[in-house]
Amino acid sequence: xxxxxxxxxxxxxxxxxxxxxxxxxxxxxxxxxxxxxxxxxxxxxxxxxxxxxxxxxxxxxxxxxxxxxxxxxxxxxxxxxxxxxxxxxxxxxxxxxxxxxxxxxxxxxxxxxxxxxxxxxxxxxxxxxxxxxxxxxxxxxxxxxxxxxxxxxxxxxxxxxxxxxxxxxxxxxxxxxxxxxxxxxxxxxxxxxxxxxxxxxxxxxxxxxxxxxxxxxxxxxxxxxxxxxxxxxxxxxxxxxxxxxxxxxxxxxxxxxxxxxxxxxxxxxxxxxxxxxxxxxxxxxxxxxxxxxxxxxxxxx
Amino acid sequence: xxxxxxxxxxxxxxxxxxxxxxxxxxxxxxxxxxxxxxxxxxxxxxxxxxxxxxxxxxxxxxxxxxxxxxxxxxxxxxxxxxxxxxxxxxxxxxxxxxxxxxxxxxxxxxxxxxxxxxxxxxxxxxxxxxxxxxxxxxxxxxxxxxxxxxxxxxxxxxxxxxxxxxxxxxxxxxxxxxxxxxxxxxxxxxxxxxxxxxxxxxxxxxxxxxxxxxxxxxxxxxxxxxxxxxxxxxxxxxxxxxxxxxxxxxxxxxxxxxxxxxxxxxxxxxxxxxxxxxxxxxxxxxxxxxxxxxxxxxxxxxxxxxxxxxxxxxxxxxxx
Numbered sequence: 001x002x003x004x005x006x007x008x009x010x011x012x013x014x015x016x017x018x019x020x021x022x023x024x025x026x027x028x029x030x031x032x033x034x035x036x037x038x039x040x041x042x043x044x045x046x047x048x049x050x051x052x053x054x055x056x057x058x059x060x061x062x063x064x065x066x067x068x069x070x071x072x073x074x075x076x077x078x079x080x081x082x083x084x085x086x087x088x089x090x091x092x093x094x095x096x097x098x099x100x101x102x103x104x105x106x107x108x109x110x111x112x113x114x115x116x117x118x119x120x121x122x123x124x125x126x127x128x129x130x131x132x133x134x135x136x137x138x139x140x141x142x143x144x145x146x147x148x149x150x151x152x153x154x155x156x157x158x159x160x161x162x163x164x165x166x167x168x169x170x171x172x173x174x175x176x177x178x179x180x181x182x183x184x185x186x187x188x189x190x191x192x193x194x195x196x197x198x199x200x201x202x203x204x205x206x207x208x209x210x211x212x213x214x215x216x217x218x219x220x221x222x223x224x225x226x227x228x229x230x231x232x233x234x235x236x237x238x239x240x241x242x243x244x245x246x247x248x249x250x251x252x253x254x255x256x257x258x259x260x261x262x263x264x265x266x267x268x269x270x271x272x273x274x275x276x277x278x279x280x281x282x283x284x285x286x287x288x289x290x291x292x293x294x295x296x297x298x299x300x301x
Numbered sequence: 302x303x304x305x306x307x308x309x310x311x312x313x314x315x316x317x318x319x320x321x322x323x324x325x326x327x328x329x330x331x332x333x334x335x336x337x338x339x340x341x342x343x344x345x346x347x348x349x350x351x352x353x354x355x356x357x358x359x360x361x362x363x364x365x366x367x368x369x370x371x372x373x374x375x376x377x378x379x380x381x382x383x384x385x386x387x388x389x390x391x392x393x394x395x396x397x398x399x400x401x402x403x404x405x406x407x408x409x410x411x412x413x414x415x416x417x418x419x420x421x422x423x424x425x426x427x428x429x430x431x432x433x434x435x436x437x438x439x440x441x442x443x444x445x446x447x448x449x450x451x452x453x454x455x456x457x458x459x460x461x462x463x464x465x466x467x468x469x470x471x472x473x474x475x476x477x478x479x480x481x482x483x484x485x486x487x488x489x490x491x492x493x494x495x496x497x498x499x500x501x502x503x504x505x506x507x508x509x510x511x512x513x514x515x516x517x518x519x520x521x522x523x524x525x526x527x528x529x530x531x532x533x534x535x536x537x538x539x540x541x542x543x544x545x546x547x548x549x550x551x552x553x554x555x556x557x558x559x560x561x562x563x564x565x566x567x568x569x570x571x572x573x574x575x576x577x578x579x580x581x582x583x584x585x586x587x588x589x590x591x592x593x594x595x596x597x598x599x600x601x602x603x604x605x606x607x608x609x610x611x612x613x614x615x616x617x618x619x620x621x
Contacts, residue, residue: 139321141552144600146559147577147593151326154581154589155333231446235563238448239581253448257567262452263460263467273449280444288440 033293040289043282050279053095054102061092064247075267082267084252085259093247094271100248101279104164104233109226111168116175116225117218121210123176124183125202133176140173146235153241160243167232174228175221179214186213216294220287227283234276249275307612315605322597326590327371331364380594381587385580390591394573398595400470401572405561407488408495409550412503415496417539420507420546425534427512435504442501447560451494451567458490465490468569491568498560499553506549510542517541544615551607554600 034040053060071087073079081090123133149166156162186192187210195205236242237250238257249272256268352361362370374381380390423435459467465486466472472483514520515538523533562574569575573592580588 139318142318142555142601142604143322143325144555144558144593144596146562147589147596148325150562150577150581151586151589151593152329152333154584155329155586227444234446235448235559238563239566239578241581253452257448263456266456269449269452269456273446273452276446276449277441277444280446281441284440284444 030290030293034289037289037292039285040293043285043289046278046282047286050098050102053098057095057099061089061095064088064092064096074265081271082265084255084265084268085261090252090267090271093252094249094275096247097249097252097272098275100160100243100246101230101233101250101275104160104167104248105226105229105279107164108167108171108229108233109222111164112171112175112225112229113218113222115168116172116221117179117211117214119172120176120179121183121206121214123180124187125206125210130180130184134180137173137176137180140170141177145170146232149232149236150239150241153236158241158243160246163233163236163241163243166236167229171225171229171232175218175225178221178224179217182214182217183210186210220291223283223287223290227280230276230279230283304612308609311605311608311612315601318601319598322594322601323372323375324368326594327368330586330590331367375594380591383588384585385583386585390587393576393588394591394595397571397573397576398599400570401558401561401565401574401596402599403484403488404491404495404565404570404572405557407492408499408557408561411492411496412499413550416500416503416507417543417546419500419504420511420542421534421539423504423508424511424515424538424542432508435508439501439505439508442497443505445498447494447498447563448567450497451491451564454490454494455567470571487570491564491570494567495557495560495564499557502553503546503549507542507546510545511538514538514542544611547607547611547614551604554603558596558600 069087070079070083071085073083073087075082079089079091081094083089084093119133123130149170152166152169153162156166192205192209195209199205233242233248234250234253237248238254240254240258242248242251242254244251252272253269256262256265262269378391380394382388383390383393386393419435423432426432455467458464466483467490470484470487471480472487475483515534517538520533520538523537524530528537561572562577564570565572565574566578573596577589577592579585580592
């Protein structure tokens, strides 16, 4: 986990009013600009491929066996990614690990995004709530999160649900931080005041005017949060707190380390490491490209 | 705002953060199923014995009373007793803390020393090859999984080339001047991996703030006055860009400590992180909770110190 991913730069001109259904849609223009960025498109393709692997895992490789006759074989024709110290096929582990890692990332970031956005938008709309929200966010973000996740995961017992909830529970403050700063500037805009004059239904104002205006930030934080979730989950699994009943990229590394085969069998650590790097790097590049595509002027990167 | 008030405010905020960490830990311990105090009781424990255990641990009292008692214990430096080693958790952790501090501080210094020139280089060549190169390396660095870097360094420089020892913090039976040499040799690989994971975001932030600083009015004026570019870059722009970068170091500290836990695990480095890994395998909850609290306090204190240093470095804080 660790290194913070880039914070999308948001300027006042990024604040779009509510989408105009009759005129040009900002989403379409962004997509047209995005298509011209080769790195962004390539990364999107990689992400799509990983999703395909996730869905088609049962077709691509048999479920990793509990042991096999060929122990610690280097990559070759029979075993493209080699075998581990119990003779299990590393490629099956990677394929099924993709499923687990993507599942955890999607579930954890979905929870974190919904909770984080809700809290941020409510805070921006109701100043009294905002004081509490911003304090909790600041406090949580200044604590060492991984040791806290470790404590919670150890207390709750390792399972996929635990991992998802733990990662989500400590990811929403980052989402709130990103969305909140944008929502605060939107709330001050005249069209929100106008909406307040029209109706007293606050839920409608929030849903119709504020959430659409912060959608770009939400899109960026989906990607950032998901890739962080992958790193956090892999970190927990590497420390032995992963779900012992399913394969994940972190668990392959953990087993390589505990079995003592890490020093002699480079393929045990190379392939899961590459898988993690591929997913996180392409997610990061997609968010950077999306940010670039949204900025009409200048090609600032 | 006077500097005294500024310092007082930062101290107050630090205390609130620590209290928050303590409260979160307390609630987690009481509300999650793996309660360490109840774990002592087995299914065969009689009701009376169970009752006695509850009284012994103070678990029969209302939650708020338990909370106050917990705070009292912590204030006395009592973090409980390790399940597996039967010694006070504080002793276990304080023995390990110096190694974690050595590792983290070394990597922070390396990050700043390598990061500033790289950021300046990128900003000075904005949009040209060097800048692109630094950006690609920076973004890739941010996406790396900490244990992966550690394992690669370990396999290449530790096992294949044999340049550095592959685990631990000191060699066996080394004394005197050789001891220091051995400490440094053992520190190199973990410190480099911990540096690599934070370098990316530091360089990218440095580059961004420096590009902004180069667009400032006083830089334009200096250019119009015909000052050499090198001097403008390093003296006029860099000084303003350094301050946000200093804050970033403080903000990242929580992440870096998390990275240290994983790095120490890979290299069997005897710091708090390796202690956490060992406590996880043995489900030693008092050590896990103590380690989190100690790391939280360390992060808060270092953060407070960088903030206060910032106050002294930036004349605007005193003026406003």
